[in-house]
Each structure stands twice: as structure tokens, then as C-alpha cells.
Amino acid sequence: MPQADSIFWVAAVAVVIWAGVFFYCLHLDRKVRELEEHE
């Protein structure tokens, strides 16, 4: 059923978006760590 199928896609997109945001935040965190240790 197309209705049930599309929910999988929406959920997948949502997880991917979150993963993207999360790893980006980790990346920023790492950068800030480097700046802090540099001092």
C-alpha cells in the first residue's frame, strides 16, 4: 500500500537528517576541543 510505504521513506529521511545534524555537531565539538587544547 502506498500509504504504508511512504511512512518508511519519511522515517528514513528523518533519521538521515538527524544523523547528519548529529555528526555535524560532533565535528564542531571536536573543533572546539582542538581550539581549547591549543591554548
Next chain:
Amino acid sequence: MTDKRWLLKWLLGVWLAVVVLGAFFYAPTARGFKGESARIVFFHVPQAWVAVLAFCVNLIASLRFLRTRDPIDDARAASAAGLGLLFSVLATVTGSLFAKVMWGSFWNWDPREVSIAILLLIYAAYFALRQAVPDEERRGSLSAAYAVLAFVTMPFLVFVVPRIYWSLHPDTLLNARGSIDMESRMVQVLVASLVGFTGLFSWLYTLSVRLARIRLRRQQGVEG
């Protein structure tokens, strides 16, 4: 110490991923809502909550700045406001998408919708003010003053206006969220989402303040 922090962050990542999946597959479809549209509530409500939380953090930091004049407090206020702006945009957008599916139009002038939009306007005004002041200390005190002013007037919109201004949509988001009708699975996902989003806010806020601290130290290093 640092290992524990990394662990917490990874935990947050997994937690919110689980929440997202849970919002789509674990929670049942709500009665009275159109199809799957209710699921957006699991994201919309926490976003609105974070926008308000950021507002409170901003208030506290602003009051502190007015007392201490320490630039780090101003940085804290600005960081909170920046995140507040982001989350109020998200909350307004998700709320309006939900409104479109549920009631057919993107905007309905429901008092709760208007409150989040006004919060958005307050944040935008806050940054417009900051941009207009070149001197750092004055920028801090003027924006702190505005933040306090905004904080005292907000409750009127959220609490007083709905009482004297009858809403056309009795089943506002608050009712839908707070009603006993809500099944326990939905409550579980919602609470988990609230916790997750609060954690995310906390992380982003700390990052922003850490960055500001570095910037301040550099500045002082150059001058001193």
C-alpha cells in the same frame, strides 16, 4: 571526564535516532487526527519547549549580565537566543505543517500558534537590536534590557489572551497533548523526545558558550 562526555553525546545521538524511529513505528496513530499527521507532534512540541527553555536561559543570563557586566554572561544570553530563534522557527514551521494537514490552512491565528510566532519575532528583534549596537558592553546591556522586557510581557499572550479571546479551535495542541485520550505509547515517545531535544539544546548551548569563551580569552590576550 572527557570520555564520559563523549559517551553522553553518543548516547544522545542514539537516543534521538530511537525517538525518531519510535515516533514513526512504535507510537500508534492518534484517534481523531488525520492519518499519520499526529506524528509531527513528537517533533513540534519539543521544539516549542526548547524555544521557551532558551527564552528562560536567555533571561537568566541577561539578568546576570546586568548584575555582573561579565562579557561571558552576554555571550550566554546571545547563545541561548540564537538557539531559541532556531527552535522557534522549527516549531512554527512544523506547527504550521500540522495545521495544514489537520485544519486545512497553514495559519489559523490560534493563540498558541500566535505565541510561538511572537516568540520568534522577539528573538528576531533581539538580534536586530544587537546588530545595531557596535559597542560590546552597551550591546550587552541593551539586549539584556530588551530580553527582560520581552519576558515580562510574554505571559500575557500565553495565558491572559486565550482567556478573553475565544479560540476557534478548541482542540489546540495543548489539549491534544494533555488529554487523557493519549495512549501511553504516545506519551512515552513524547517524553523521550522532550528529553532528547533538551539534551540537544544543552549540547549546542554549551558548545556555543565554549566558543565564546575562547573568543573572549583571545581578545583579552591580544589586549592584555
Next chain:
Amino acid sequence: MLSEAMAVLGKELTGELRSRVALNAIGLFALTTLTAVAYQIGPYRIAAEDRPHLLAALLWIILFFAATSGLARVFVKEEDAHTAKTLRLAARPEAVLLGKLLFNLLLLVALEVFIVPLYCVLMAYEVKGVAGLVLVLALGSLALAAVATIVAAIISRASGSGTLFAVLTVPLALPLLVILIQGTRAAAESPDVAAVWPALRAIVSLAGVTLIASAYLFPVVWHD
């Protein structure tokens, strides 16, 4: 303190009566908007069931925007003319705030005395509760003047531009506007003063809260 405030008020009044800049600005703005509205919409073009809403709302739109065009002057002109420093030395901050607040209040009242009857005539606005309307206008002006004066103080220390004033005032004044429109509707529809009571309560508390916050914040803004 009171005598200092009266002195500030007296200075504002004499200055204004001499040059009439603010009066002209807000008067002209209100008159132009009113003419445009009255000409295009007039007494006949609104359906009977929409009249209560629309007429109350339009009145306040006219008043509010005229106010934003003229109420910021009270502080901005001091900064522009470089008389602000002298004023800081000559009077206590509380006195300055009170004096300028009263000036803005008088300006608003003068505007209303001029525009409101004209509006009622041109738009055939039948107001059943005149006493109620007067109360709403009087207390509403106090609240509006309170918000506008502290925001004017803030922006005069920033870039002082009119746009910034509008941007900062709108989010704070929106709850007030909603209550005022509601109160005006109630006054127009019923001769009983009790009909405006809920709105009046809200207006008074909002004015009170704003005044208290202003009293606390103004010295900070003024002396920075």
C-alpha cells in the same frame, strides 16, 4: 522626584508646542490612514456581521501605527541634538523616565481625542458603551505609552532608527493590541461598563508590569 519629572514634562511640552514635530507626524499619519480607510471602506462596505471585529481592529491599527511613527522621538531627539548628556546630569533617571512617559501619554491622548470621534463618524461606528470605550482608551494609552517609552530609550542608545523602534515594539505590543481590540469591541457592543472589565484588568496588569520593568531597566539603559 515628582517635581523633577514635572520639569522634564514641562520641557517636553514647551519644546513640542514650539515646533509641533511629533504632533504633526502622528496627526498626519493617523489622518492619512483614516482617510484612506474611510474612503475605501467607509460605513457601507463592511457586512454587518463583520463590523464589530473589523472596526475595532482598524481603529487600533491606525492608532498604533501613528504612535510608532511619533513616540520614539522623545529620546531619539535628545541623542540627535546632543542634549542627552546634559539631561543625564540635570535630572534623576526616574524623573526623566516619568516625564517622558507622561509626555508620550499626553501625545497619545491628544491623538485619540482627535482621531476616535472622527473615526466613529466616518465609519459609522456605533459605540454603545462610551464610558467603557473611554476607559479602554485611557488605560490602553498608558500601557502603550509605557511600552513605547522604554523601547524608545533602548533604541535611542542603539542606532535610533525608526525601523528598529517598530521592530522592537511590535512583539511587545502585540498582546496589548489584541486585548485592546477585544476591549474596544466589548465597549462598542454593550453599554454596560462591566463588559470591558476583563480587558481592563489585563491592560492594567500589563501596564503595571511594563512600568515596573521600565523603572528597573531604564537607569541601566540611560546611563550606559
